[in-house]
Amino acid sequence: MTTVKTLLALPGLRPHPNTPAALLDRPVTRIYVTELPDPGRYLSAGELVLSGLLWWRTPGDAEPFVAALAAAGAAALAASGADSDGIPDDVVEACARHRIPLLEVPPDLSFAVVTEQVVLALAAAADGARKRLLTAAAEDAPLPVLLERAAVELGAACWVLSAVPRVVAGTAALPGSPAEPVRQFAAAHGRPTAAAGLTVLPVEGRHAVPWLLAVDGPLSASQTELAEELAGLIGLARARSRLPEELPETGTVRAVALRTDGSAEAADVLAELLAETTFTLTGPAPGEAHALVAEDGSWPEDWAAEATAALSTVEPLLTARRLLAGFSDPGPVAEAKGVLEVARHALSVAANREGPVAVVPAADVGVHQLLLAGVSADLRAALRRRLLGPLLDYDAEQHSDLVRTVRVFLECSGSPTKAAKALHIHVNTLRYRIGRAAELLGVDLGDFVAQVDVYLALVAGKDS
Structure with missing residues (x-):
């Protein structure tokens, strides 16, 4: 990742004495040259703004200019003195007030040279970032570790979201619910999009339930390229992941049966739906999948409502016309076959309900219905x-x-x-x-x- 401090290694650039060292760790994504008195509409986060201060005439002119840099999230201002007296105090004070790092560019140093040096430094950093991410992936780094390294290279927090929706992994607390970026991604027909202050990209893979890569804030062109590379590596990591092992031979379990009326793979949908529980799939069939879930405290009290909300969120991204599920009450592992039968009959009740998504608990299925279900x-x-x-x-x-x-x-x-x-x-x-x-x-x-x-x-x- 290229930072303001990194660019100080380039010939000619130096920090103004009033710039706190703590501000020099800001990431730089690209360079932007301007002499506009208010460049706000043209700025992006992470930019190094290069200016000869030709817009400055009198004290007070610096406030709107520097305020625009701060509002856009600019990385720093690199300035050459507006006259022989150097950078005006008005500019220095405005940068201090808005906490914008101020770099000095010698009057005899061409802006073309500065621009070329910065662009080359950014390109070299991007190549290095790709190599470091590829190395991490080749080392089979766990997904959280891969994201941590990517966040450093991108200079922004990262999350992997499942379209169920849930946070698979992240480098910080996700601002808001994962459902909103998933909905906006679905509204964009699966294309990269800006959603809830995040940039959301699809993760490569052939799974029925997609994963998404979310990066905090808007991205520059170079950051977008790196994020796309990361999305591909996350897809590889997902393909290598394994389902949970078999459940213990003793204890209590619930059963869940899920059916998809369409081409979506039911086992994949069910595995994502149960990802935060301890479960094992049992004999999945085309269009229908069954699972046993350990009663270890991870089962939510109102799973029917939570599952309905999750399936309703992911449904627009699937090819399935309907998503149906039924689940049993808890029962001993020794009676797993009977528990599975209850879930399957609850699924049959769900099939008779209207709407694209239906989830039915065993409590909604009368004992007489279960008894009759076993009769031809x-x-x-x-x-x-x-x-x-x-x-x-x-x-x-x-x-x-x-x-x-x-x-x-x-x-x-x-x-x-x-x-x-x-x-x-x-x-x-x-x-x-x-x-x-x-x-x-x-x-x-x-x-x-x-x-x-x-x-x-x-x-x-x-x-x-």
Whole structure:
């Protein structure tokens, strides 16, 4: 990384005596020559501004000029005296006030020579930075170490973001939520973009869920080239990463099942979704993946809401038309097969919900649904006909709705008042219909066992 202090090694440049040494560590990204009294609109962060001070006429002229440098984040001002008296005190004081490093350029030193020297120094530094990053990658440096070295070369904080979204690694605390840069990147159709004060670039790779490289602030052309090089190296590091090992043989686990309606690889999406937990994938299939997650305190209390938000953020960047997930309650590792079955049935419930993203916890799946899920469709149809045949036939012949009436009655815990209100009918009408249904079925709909049998037959149908 080229800093103001680095450039002081060039022939002719020297710091003004009033410039604090602490300000000389600022990174320099390029050089900009100007004689405009207010160059603010043309400046970028990290620039070394070179000026002959031809804009300076009287005390007070320095304030807008230096203030513009400070607002843009300029690295330093390199100035040649406006007259034989050297740099005016007005300029010196304004630089001190705005904490802009001030460098002196001898009057006999051509600005063309200074510009050429600075450009060559920046080019040499960029080549060196690339070599150092490549060396770090070749040494299999962990991702946090690679980012730390890149941050030094770029002179800016760096983060790797997963589009789930989450912070994979970073050199500082990310300002704000990772969701915002991901959304803005998606809005830019996957192209490099400025988002929430960051420059965001795609990380190379063939994973379904993309990773992004975010760098603090706008970047110069040379910084952008280095960031693109870094993004490629991060992609290589991701390709070498491994999924967690098998879970212990004892303990408690949850199961998660995820389905993608499209070409997105479900296993990749699920692995990113569970990246901050201890998990193992179990028998992934095209379009669907299953995982067991260790109950080690890393499972959030409201995982359904968090997973829905995460999948909703990443969904615009995927080819999948829908993202569906179901997850189980915790259970012993010894009962992992049953736990997985619960997650799969919760996934089936999610498939019946509307919207591009649906996440269903086991708590949303009734025990009767889980029991019926293990019964073949033919057997369910036979049981439904056996128990409800007379009622089904009566509704078909009379164009009545006794089947629905019975179901609402049972779902209201057998309360005529609640059921009548739910059906928007008089309670006496409700009692008559239930009585007629009981006659047709030959059962007492006030008996608990009969109620269980009839309700299971009702929910076993395709209209359940």
